[in-house]
Amino acid sequence: MNFLPYILIALIKIAVMIGVLLTAVAYIVWLERKVVGRIQNRWGPTRVGPFGLLQPAADGIKFIIKEDLTPPHVYKPLFIAAPLIAVVFALSSIALIPFGNNFTLFGYDIPMQITGAGGGDINTGLLIILGLTSMGVYGIALAGWSSNNKYSMLGSLRAGAQMISYEIALGLSLIGVLILAGTFSLRGIVESQGGHFPGYIPHWNIFRGQIVAFFIYLTAAYAETNRIPFDLPEAETELVAGYHTEYSAMKFAMFFMAEYANMVTVACLATLLFLGGWNGPLFGPPLVQALLPLLWFFLKVFAFIFLYIWVRGTMPRFRYDQLMAFGWKFLLPLAIANLIITAFFVAYRA
Amino acid sequence: MVHLILFLVFGAVCVAGAINLILQTHPIQSALSLIVVMASLAAEYLLLGAEFVAAVQVIVYAGAIMVLFVFVIMLLNAGTEEVTHGSKIAEFIGLPSLLLLGVLMVWAVTHHSTTSVAAGSLYGDPKTIGRLLFNQYLLPFEVTSILILIAIMGAVVLAGRPEMSNIQADTPRKDA
Amino acid sequence: MVPLSYYLVLSAFLFACGVAGFLLKRNIITIFMSIELMLNGVNLSFVAFAAQWGNLSGQIFVFFVMVVAAAEAAVGLAIIIAVYRTRDTLNVDRVNLLKL
Numbered sequence: 001m002n003f004l005p006y007i008l009i010a011l012i013k014i015a016v017m018i019g020v021l022l023t024a025v026a027y028i029v030w031l032e033r034k035v036v037g038r039i040q041n042r043w044g045p046t047r048v049g050p051f052g053l054l055q056p057a058a059d060g061i062k063f064i065i066k067e068d069l070t071p072p073h074v075y076k077p078l079f080i081a082a083p084l085i086a087v088v089f090a091l092s093s094i095a096l097i098p099f100g101n102n103f104t105l106f107g108y109d110i111p112m113q114i115t116g117a118g119g120g121d122i123n124t125g126l127l128i129i130l131g132l133t134s135m136g137v138y139g140i141a142l143a144g145w146s147s148n149n150k151y152s153m154l155g156s157l158r159a160g161a162q163m164i165s166y167e168i169a170l171g172l173s174l175i176g177v178l179i180l181a182g183t184f185s186l187r188g189i190v191e192s193q194g195g196h197f198p199g200y201i202p203h204w205n206i207f208r209g210q211i212v213a214f215f216i217y218l219t220a221a222y223a224e225t226n227r228i229p230f231d232l233p234e235a236e237t238e239l240v241a242g243y244h245t246e247y248s249a250m251k252f253a254m255f256f257m258a259e260y261a262n263m264v265t266v267a268c269l270a271t272l273l274f275l276g277g278w279n280g281p282l283f284g285p286p287l288v289q290a291l292l293p294l295l296w297f298f299l300k301v302f303a304f305i306f307l308y309i310w311v312r313g314t315m316p317r318f319r320y321d322q323l324m325a326f327g328w329k330f331l332l333p334l335a336i337a338n339l340i341i342t343a344f345f346v347a348y349r350a
Numbered sequence: 351m352v353h354l355i356l357f358l359v360f361g362a363v364c365v366a367g368a369i370n371l372i373l374q375t376h377p378i379q380s381a382l383s384l385i386v387v388m389a390s391l392a393a394e395y396l397l398l399g400a401e402f403v404a405a406v407q408v409i410v411y412a413g414a415i416m417v418l419f420v421f422v423i424m425l426l427n428a429g430t431e432e433v434t435h436g437s438k439i440a441e442f443i444g445l446p447s448l449l450l451l452g453v454l455m456v457w458a459v460t461h462h463s464t465t466s467v468a469a470g471s472l473y474g475d476p477k478t479i480g481r482l483l484f485n486q487y488l489l490p491f492e493v494t495s496i497l498i499l500i501a502i503m504g505a506v507v508l509a510g511r512p513e514m515s516n517i518q519a520d521t522p523r524k525d526a
Numbered sequence: 527m528v529p530l531s532y533y534l535v536l537s538a539f540l541f542a543c544g545v546a547g548f549l550l551k552r553n554i555i556t557i558f559m560s561i562e563l564m565l566n567g568v569n570l571s572f573v574a575f576a577a578q579w580g581n582l583s584g585q586i587f588v589f590f591v592m593v594v595a596a597a598e599a600a601v602g603l604a605i606i607i608a609v610y611r612t613r614d615t616l617n618v619d620r621v622n623l624l625k626l
Binding site: 508 | 538
């Protein structure tokens with residue numbers, strides 16, 4: 001077996017993916033500023049380029065040429081390592097996400113996914129993504145500890161408690177989908193959602209009784225990515241800036257990138273697990289048919305990102321005890337009930 | 351050959367992490383080295399074909415239990431540990447006997463086993479593990495769930511606020 | 527092909543490091559982490575033996591060890607918090623109210 005083409009393909013895919021992801025992150029920030037601006041009856045960025053479209057580039061240059069401050073009382077090795085940990089785990093989990101069916105180019109069968117050379121998929125893909133996101137907590141926790149600052153410390157304590165609590169509800173809400181699909185492979189889960197019910201309702205998991213699980217996932221995902229209404233770790237009105245109070249320039253940009261990359265991952269995962277992935281109506285000539293699944297996938301992900309921004313512009317922040325009570329006393333029992341009902345349903349049908 | 355190289359790399363990381371855990375004086379650095387040990391152990395499990403065990407190792411051990419440790423270290427604001435008298439006995443008697451035990455174990459293991467394992471010779475995928483867990487090992491599995499329940503209640507009772515245990519309905523709580 | 531004994535030596539080393547940490551360290555949290563290290567060493571030998579005998583039961587027992595470790599971490603850390611609240615220290619040698 002000739003390995004060279006496969007390594008070459010993998011490298012090209014990684015380069016393309018990193019480029020797309022980082023551009024997406026930059027423009028999600030632009031979109032967020034625009035949309036939140038319109039929600040609050042102002043314009044958002046308009047000065048740099050048409051519609052402020054060059055604002056992400058200006059922000060990037062600003063982050064790079066700013067002075068990289070290291071406050072005197074921090075514990076330096078971990079202070080530097082923390083943003084790296086956050087951004088590495090946030091970016092690497094995207095490698096496991098499949099974006100569409102395989103396509104054939106020059107006789108090679110190429111999957112639309114970084115992992116899984118030669119047409120296969122990792123059959124514990126979902127578990128590995130969960131593992132990577134659960135390791136991402138350390139970036140935030142260590143940032144708060146190494147900053148030697150009470151606001152940072154409080155922010156990262158909150159982040160730790162919040163992420164452990166909501167990870168349980170998140171994991172339990174996914175198990176219903178796993179029971180229906182019967183596999184951990186993300187590709188397998190999407191393939192189990194192909195086709196439609198009589199009456200042209202698509203055969204997506206959200207229409208197969210997992211709508212409660214979907215809303216649990218959505219809520220827990222907002223808490224996992226530290227977004228409003230669960231952005232307690234960086235609550236500006238209480239904690240200055242939470243865990244990244246002491247960070248500036250590129251180190252701060254890394255936390256920023258990690259947060260938005262996590263948003264993209266969570267949106268992709270929701271699309272794959274609940275909204276049928278790249279499944280959608282196919283029509284037109286062969287080239288359009290080949291590109292349509294990608295379009296459906298990105299449209300669904302975009303809808304999620306937009307929902308994120310919309311919620312940010314609309315909702316107030318929860319109080320900390322409300323957050324904990326909501327996670328443990330409402331979401332967790334609901335997720336368990338959903339799991340039991342799904343299990344009974346599948347057992348009855350079998 | 352690739353298997354052996356990967357084993358040695360991750361084994362070296364493991365060993366370095368374990369030694370660092372003992373040498374460091376601040377608990378948060380010990381916790382970080384333990385996380386490194388656990389992550390590289392997950393890689394060793396993958397080499398042995400136990401992919402579900404590896405995934406659970408990362409999610410449960412490195413992602414949940416160790417976060418709890420780091421959380422408690424930060425919550426109690428633990429500083430560097432002070433060396434007190436009690437540790438002297440351990441150093442003078444415990445360490446030599448431990449060394450002896452280690453040498454004995456290595457000798458016994460290397461001289462009485464000649465078998466070797468290939469990478470992924472036994473494939474522990476989630477489906478097979480699940481079938482085994484819910485058929486042959488159903489009773490132990492259910493018993494562990496009761497163990498977890500007891501542990502949850504114990505943790506809540508032990509770590510809960512002292513004033514919450516005795517009933518004072520009429521006096522409002524200070525921090526409410 | 528890796529000799530089984532390599533895995534066992536690594537596992538024994540991790541266990542020994544755990545014991546050494548348990549004996550030498552004075553901070554109650556680090557002592558607790560040493561116990562986790564010992565459990566990890568044992569887990570590795572479980573998985574290695576499972577691969578040797580071609581029997582998945584070895585991997586199943588890793589899950590039981592993990593469950594016990596999780597329960598132990600929850601209760602143990604709660605005890606640590608309770609001790610810290612009453613004694614205001616994490617040093618095990620200073621928790622000596624019953625000593626003369």
